[in-house]
Amino acid sequence: MAQVAAGGDVEQESLQSSAMSFRFQIEARDGAARAGRFSTPHGEVQTPVFMPVGTLGTVKGVPQDTLEELGVQILLNNTYHLYLRPGVEMIRQFGGVQKFMAWDHPILTDSGGFQVFSLSDLRKVTEEGVAFRSHLDGSSHFFSPESAIAAEIGLGADIIMAFDECTEHPAEYARTEDSMEMTLRWAARSKKYFEEHRQEVPWFRERAEQTQTLFGIVQGGMFPDLRRESAQRTVELDFPGYAIGGLSVGEPRPMTYEMVSNVIRFLPEDKPRYLMGVGTPEELVQYVAQGVDMMDCVLPTRAARHGLLFTSQGRLTIKNARFAADESPLDPNCGCKVCQRYSRAYLRHLYAANELLAQTLNTVHNLAYYLDTMRRVRQAILLGEFAKSLSGVQPPHLSVP
Amino acid sequence: MAQVAAGGDVEQESLQSSAMSFRFQIEARDGAARAGRFSTPHGEVQTPVFMPVGTLGTVKGVPQDTLEELGVQILLNNTYHLYLRPGVEMIRQFGGVQKFMAWDHPILTDSGGFQVFSLSDLRKVTEEGVAFRSHLDGSSHFFSPESAIAAEIGLGADIIMAFDECTEHPAEYARTEDSMEMTLRWAARSKKYFEEHRQEVPWFRERAEQTQTLFGIVQGGMFPDLRRESAQRTVELDFPGYAIGGLSVGEPRPMTYEMVSNVIRFLPEDKPRYLMGVGTPEELVQYVAQGVDMMDCVLPTRAARHGLLFTSQGRLTIKNARFAADESPLDPNCGCKVCQRYSRAYLRHLYAANELLAQTLNTVHNLAYYLDTMRRVRQAILLGEFAKSLSGVQPPHLSVP
Numbered sequence: 119m120a121q122v123a124a125g126g127d128v129e130q131e132s133l134q135s136s137a138m139s140f141r142f143q144i145e146a147r148d149g150a151a152r153a154g155r156f157s158t159p160h161g162e163v164q165t166p167v168f169m170p171v172g173t174l175g176t177v178k179g180v181p182q183d184t185l186e187e188l189g190v191q192i193l194l195n196n197t198y199h200l201y202l203r204p205g206v207e208m209i210r211q212f213g214g215v216q217k218f219m220a221w222d223h224p225i226l227t228d229s230g231g232f233q234v235f236s237l238s239d240l241r242k243v244t245e246e247g248v249a250f251r252s253h254l255d256g257s258s259h260f261f262s263p264e265s266a267i268a269a270e271i272g273l274g275a276d277i278i279m280a281f282d283e284c285t286e287h288p289a290e291y292a293r294t295e296d297s298m299e300m301t302l303r304w305a306a307r308s309k310k311y312f313e314e315h316r317q318e319v320p321w322f323r324e325r326a327e328q329t330q331t332l333f334g335i336v337q338g339g340m341f342p343d344l345r346r347e348s349a350q351r352t353v354e355l356d357f358p359g360y361a362i363g364g365l366s367v368g369e370p371r372p373m374t375y376e377m378v379s380n381v382i383r384f385l386p387e388d389k390p391r392y393l394m395g396v397g398t399p400e401e402l403v404q405y406v407a408q409g410v411d412m413m414d415c416v417l418p419t420r421a422a423r424h425g426l427l428f429t430s431q432g433r434l435t436i437k438n439a440r441f442a443a444d445e446s447p448l449d450p451n452c453g454c455k456v457c458q459r460y461s462r463a464y465l466r467h468l469y470a471a472n473e474l475l476a477q478t479l480n481t482v483h484n485l486a487y488y489l490d491t492m493r494r495v496r497q498a499i500l501l502g503e504f505a506k507s508l509s510g511v512q513p514p515h516l517s518v519p
Numbered sequence: 520m521a522q523v524a525a526g527g528d529v530e531q532e533s534l535q536s537s538a539m540s541f542r543f544q545i546e547a548r549d550g551a552a553r554a555g556r557f558s559t560p561h562g563e564v565q566t567p568v569f570m571p572v573g574t575l576g577t578v579k580g581v582p583q584d585t586l587e588e589l590g591v592q593i594l595l596n597n598t599y600h601l602y603l604r605p606g607v608e609m610i611r612q613f614g615g616v617q618k619f620m621a622w623d624h625p626i627l628t629d630s631g632g633f634q635v636f637s638l639s640d641l642r643k644v645t646e647e648g649v650a651f652r653s654h655l656d657g658s659s660h661f662f663s664p665e666s667a668i669a670a671e672i673g674l675g676a677d678i679i680m681a682f683d684e685c686t687e688h689p690a691e692y693a694r695t696e697d698s699m700e701m702t703l704r705w706a707a708r709s710k711k712y713f714e715e716h717r718q719e720v721p722w723f724r725e726r727a728e729q730t731q732t733l734f735g736i737v738q739g740g741m742f743p744d745l746r747r748e749s750a751q752r753t754v755e756l757d758f759p760g761y762a763i764g765g766l767s768v769g770e771p772r773p774m775t776y777e778m779v780s781n782v783i784r785f786l787p788e789d790k791p792r793y794l795m796g797v798g799t800p801e802e803l804v805q806y807v808a809q810g811v812d813m814m815d816c817v818l819p820t821r822a823a824r825h826g827l828l829f830t831s832q833g834r835l836t837i838k839n840a841r842f843a844a845d846e847s848p849l850d851p852n853c854g855c856k857v858c859q860r861y862s863r864a865y866l867r868h869l870y871a872a873n874e875l876l877a878q879t880l881n882t883v884h885n886l887a888y889y890l891d892t893m894r895r896v897r898q899a900i901l902l903g904e905f906a907k908s909l910s911g912v913q914p915p916h917l918s919v920p
Contacts, residue, residue: 175868179875183856204868208844212864220860443609455584459621463613467576467605474580477875 140277140331140358142390149505150382150409153496156390158224158276159321159328160216163191165390166406166499168492169226169414170485174199175219178419179478180485182221187455188482189489192224192276194414197269198233201259202252206272214274214320226414227275228394229266229308229335232284232363243283245300263307267315267332274320275330279361280308282335287367294339298348301337305355308332333359333392340369342380349384359390359412366395366415375404382409399428399491406495407508418488422480425469428487434462436480441466454486541678541732541759543791550906551783551810554897557791559625559677560722560729561617564592566791567807567900569893570627570815571886575600576620579820580879581886583622588856589883590890593625593677595815598670599634602660603653607673615675615721627815628676629795630667630709630736633685633764644684646701664708668716668733675721676731680762681709683736688768695740699749702738706756709733734793736764741774743781750785760791760813767796767816776805783810800829800892807896808909819889823881826870829888835863837881842867855887 144154154165170177170185172193177185185193195215200206204218212218215225231248234241238250238259247262261269263281270278281304285297309332316329334357338344352360362381365374378393385391392412393405402413418428425436429449434441436448444462456465456479468476498504545555555566571578571586573594578586586594596616601607605619613619616626632649635642639651639660648663662670664682671679682705686698710733717730735758739745753761763782766775779794786792793813794806803814819829826837830850835842837849845863857866857880869877899905 174872174874175865176874176876179879181856181876181879182860203872204843204864208864211844212846212862218862218865218868220862220865442605443612445613455582459583461613461619461621463605463609464576464619464621467619471575471604473575473577474875474878475577475582478580478582478879 139328142359142388144388146500146502148499148502149407149508151406151495151499151504152409152411153499154390154411158192158331159325160222160224160276161191163224164496165411166402166492166496167191167412168402168488169194169412170488171196171414171416171419172219174203175215177481177485178423179474179481182219184482185221185485186223188485189493190223190485192226193221195219195225195227195273195275196233197227197230197266197273198237200227200273201230201269202254206269210272210274210320212320213324216274216321224277225275226277227270227273227279229270229279229281230261231266231279231282232394234261235284235286245303247281248283263304264311267308267311271312271315271318271330272320277331277333277359278312280305280332280334280357282337282363284364284367285337285339287340287364287369289339291341291344294341294344298337298339298344301335302348302351302355305334305352305357309334309355309357331358333357333361333390335361335363335394336381336385337364338377338381339364340373340377342377345377345381346384349381353384353386357389359392360385361392361394362410363394365393366397371397371401375401378405378408378410385409399488402488402491403495403508406492406499407505418484419481422484423477425476425480427480428484430487436462436466436469436476438466448483449487452483452486452490454483454490456480456483456486540729543760543789545789547901547903549900549903550808550909552807552896552900552905553810553812554900555791555812559593559732560726561623561625561677562592564625565897566812567803567893567897568592568813569803569889570595570813571889572597572815572817572820573620575604576616578882578886579824580875580882583620585883586622586886587624589886590894591624591886593627594622595627595629596620596674596676597634598628598631598667598674599638601628601674602631602670603655607670611673611675611721613721614725617675617677617722625678626676627678628671628674628680630671630680630682631662632667632680632683633796635662636685636687646704648682649684664705665712668709668712672713672716672719672731673721678732678734678760679713681706681733681735681758683738683764685765685768686738686740688741688765688770690740692742692745695742695745699738699740699745702736703749703752703756706735706753710735710756710758732759734758734760734762734791736762736795737782737786738765739778739782740765741770741778743778746778746782747785750782754785754787758790760793761786762793762795763811764795766794767798772798772802776802779806779809779811786810800889803889803892804896804909807893807900808906819885820882823885824878826877826881828881829885831888837863837867837870837877839867849884850888853884853887853891855884855891857881857884857887 142156146153173196209218237253241250266281282301312332334352336348338348390411393410427434430451441462447457543557547554574597610619638654642651667682683702713733735753737749739749791812794811828835831852842863848858
């Protein structure tokens with residue numbers, strides 16, 4: 119049964135100090151799942167929400183008006199990439215990344231931590247921060263919690279992430295604990311720098327002195343007790359929202375699920391919970407059922423560019439010869455403009471001929487499928503029909519007990 | 520002064536035998552320029568018209584709904600490319616290329632002749648036709664006038680082109696004359712095959728027994744007397760429209776202009792004149808002034824993909840560093856959705872970062888610029904203000920007399 123918020127006393131709000139820059143309300147619950155909304159200086163977001171990845175200030179191949187038509191509410195940009203190209207100062211002078219990319223809606227930036235760990239060469243981690251070389255030209259750079267937050271303030275996303283170390287997988291217990299401890303110290307430094315500099319966001323005056331919102335990130339690798347400790351101590355630092363990081367880094371899916379399950383109970387009910395870097399449409403539903411409010415993933419966009427499409431009838435590899443003469447739409451149950459107009463045969467032809475349009479149309483469909491999934495999930499929570507719709511659906515299991 | 524058609528007796532119409540499949544009306548004249556319209560089984564086209572090139576059944580990087588928003592009236596598809604991929608039979612089974620690419624508007628296909636000459640390997644030309652190898656996999660193929668027209672009938676474009684030999688440049692007089700003579704014989708064979716098989720177009724029944732329309736192509740290289748002879752003898756074969764082919768093949772621009780000037784007076788007033796494969800926006804205006812009604816060119820789309828953009832303030836290479844922080848639109852006088860939304864700096868960033876969206880947005884703008892140019896030209900002709908707007912504008916001159 120959904121427990122619908124019926125008044126201010128039932129609403130759970132998180133009011134920030136700086137001019138109501140961020141407010142999270144839960145509208146309904148259904149089991150552990152929640153339907154809510156949060157407001158940011160660039161607009162409101164209904165949760166649970168999937169955030170498409172627009173690494174360099176663009177969701178690859180999709181114009182911004184098409185993202186609006188799709189109902190995209192909030193995009194993720196990568197600080198590491200924008201820091202390298204076109205540079206933070208450029209975007210600051212534009213008045214922030216929303217203006218730069220002509221997207222007058224909410225944006226979230228990661229801290230650069232994950233990207234530095236996954237993309238850059240010759241990185242060297244010390245207590246102070248991370249020295250790394252650009253994957254583009256080998257040039258030397260350094261991110262500390264302070265400089266990463268400074269970059270995120272300059273970019274001006276609505277929600278920004280604390281600078282963390284994404285612990286590699288697999289990692290030993292001691293190594294994971296040390297890494298988690300450093301992430302906690304970096305979280306405190308991130309917060310301190312943010313509190314002292316939050317008014318430097320490029321749109322501060324223009325947006326009625328609202329500021330960005332800084333989320334903390336829980337680490338702890340694949341050890342439940344470290345996850346718990348990381349969650350509890352990150353919450354003690356008091357952020358307006360919490361992310362679960364360091365998952366989807368190569369571990370088996372049931373382990374991801376178990377780690378989320380372990381950690382989410384230690385995150386406050388009245389703050390949004392953001393699970394970073396997951397997953398398939400089915401996984402998204404499972405994580406919402408655990409109480410996750412926000413997710414991002416490159417999967418729908420990257421898979422689309424490789425011809426892997428998500429449909430109500432399962433996944434489909436469009437380059438397959440069996441679609442060569444198939445006049446039916448990609449997904450007969452999808453209302454997106456790709457499925458409403460084009461045939462599988464045409465999409466297969468575009469992909470086989472390596473045509474640019476293949477990447478655009480495939481991406482539009484996969485995003486539509488993800489966003490439709492999230493809208494259906496949200497509606498089911500509001501109607502109190504979500505938890506029971508999952509009965510009989512098993513979460514992934516660990517193959518080892 | 521424009522001479523506006525005021526009634527049926529002034530209108531110049533070309534009615535075809537087969538159920539009004541093609542009808543060309545001239546609405547106004549201004550100097551040698553004409554504003555008109557023609558109807559096809561998939562809709563009407565207002566002339567003068569620029570036809571974007573959609574080689575493989577897609578204008579590279581631009582979804583069909585965006586082409587509609589841009590006001591594209593008719594697309595060009597390449598027979599050679601579609602014959603190789605996905606194949607004529609596939610498209611025939613779909614009911615024609617309009618259905619295949621989900622473009623319920625007019626389409627024109629070239630005959631494959633130019634593509635065979637410019638792209639394929641190891642071609643061997645005989646009186647019978649052209650043996651060639653695919654540029655994709657080296658496989659052997661043969662186009663005769665009959666088989667090329669059969670392919671064009673199977674693809675089902677509204678307007679199809681006779682199979683011709685595009686004479687190389689430079690070419691000696693004797694060689695050019697022989698080539699022109701063969702193109703004339705091929706034109707007769709193309710027409711004969713078309714007349715005997717026109718009812719085999721895939722949408723014949725569905726479109727009230729309308730058929731395609733076959734245009735003839737004038738050749739004759741860079742020799743005015745051969746151009747004249749080619750025109751006169753092609754007109755004797757009696758086509759509902761005439762193309763000027765074999766230009767834009769490497770000759771200097773003033774020579775192109777002179778050849779058009781030489782040949783156009785021998786093409787009938789009451790039939791559409793299609794100049795193949797030109798040109799810049801300024802050239803388009805000049806050719807309209809000579810009495811050309813239809814043009815196609817890869818320039819706006821190909822240049823866009825290389826970052827070369829046409830604007831009311833001149834050409835612009837978007838990768839240039841001087842645009843890196845430029846907040847102004849690409850073209851302040853352009854109403855296209857790219858100029859209405861994005862900055863030069865953002866477009867420069869996308870191009871520099873090799874982002875897919877650069878190619879889409881650049882192409883959308885260049886097409887908008889071309890189509891706007893043609894709409895302005897047409898309006899000026901209708902208002903009788905076209906010819907005088909050109910006074911003082913000099914056509915290109917031959918550097919050698």
